[in-house]
Amino acid sequence: MELQSPEATRIMVAVNESSMKGYPHPSISSRTAFEWTVSKLVRSNVAEFRLLFLHVQVPDEDAFEDMDSIYASPEDFRHMKERERIRGLHLLEYFVGRSHQYGIPCEAWIKKGDPKEIICSEVKRVQPDLLVVGSRGLGPFQRVFVGTVSEFCAKHVECPVITIKRKPDETPADPVDD
Numbered sequence: 001m002e003l004q005s006p007e008a009t010r011i012m013v014a015v016n017e018s019s020m021k022g023y024p025h026p027s028i029s030s031r032t033a034f035e036w037t038v039s040k041l042v043r044s045n046v047a048e049f050r051l052l053f054l055h056v057q058v059p060d061e062d063a064f065e066d067m068d069s070i071y072a073s074p075e076d077f078r079h080m081k082e083r084e085r086i087r088g089l090h091l092l093e094y095f096v097g098r099s100h101q102y103g104i105p106c107e108a109w110i111k112k113g114d115p116k117e118i119i120c121s122e123v124k125r126v127q128p129d130l131l132v133v134g135s136r137g138l139g140p141f142q143r144v145f146v147g148t149v150s151e152f153c154a155k156h157v158e159c160p161v162i163t164i165k166r167k168p169d170e171t172p173a174d175p176v177d178d
């Protein structure tokens with residue numbers, strides 16, 4: 001059988017912000033997943049791959065973190081939403097910038113909602129060849145109480161999934177942090 005010259009392999013990489021270092025850093029797990037994808041899958045075959053970065057913003061996440069904020073007018077909410085949008089854009093700018101440094105073609109977009117549900121619905125819509133997610137490697141207790149995006153996706157998406165754990169020396173003291 002002769003192999004046809006293949007189209008670019010489309011890899012969706014689900015990326016999120018760090019819960020620790022704040023604006024606008026990527027999480028350790030999603031940065032590790034990206035770096036693994038580049039160094040172990042893409043390597044120097046940059047023209048044969050296309051990276052599709054998906055970030056899901058959880059609505060109002062920040063409103064609860066920042067307990068000192070007082071919202072008194074519709075303007076305040078508009079500012080907060082704008083700030084949230086800009087944070088998402090900075091995150092994607094990081095990954096798009098890194099891809100360009102390596103010369104790997106890419107696309108990036110933001111959706112809103114529950115990350116695990118949205119990642120699955122975007123896989124259905126976009127039909128990548130492969131989904132790459134990071135993983136905090138949470139234990140059974142934390143999996144129940146904190147929830148894990150990577151496990152849910154591995155179970156429910158309709159394409160092959162690769163889950164990349166953080167390196168032991170990059171894992172924070174509290175593994176829930178990322």
Ligand code: AMP
Pocket residue numbers: 013014015016017027029030031033054055056057058115132133134135136137138147148149150151
């Ligand atoms: P887990 O530790 O199992 O919850 O998985 C963490 C990984 O899930 C991250 O490295 C990302 O790949 C993905 N993930 C988590 N939250 C989001 C989000 N808001 N948007 C996109 N991907 C996410």
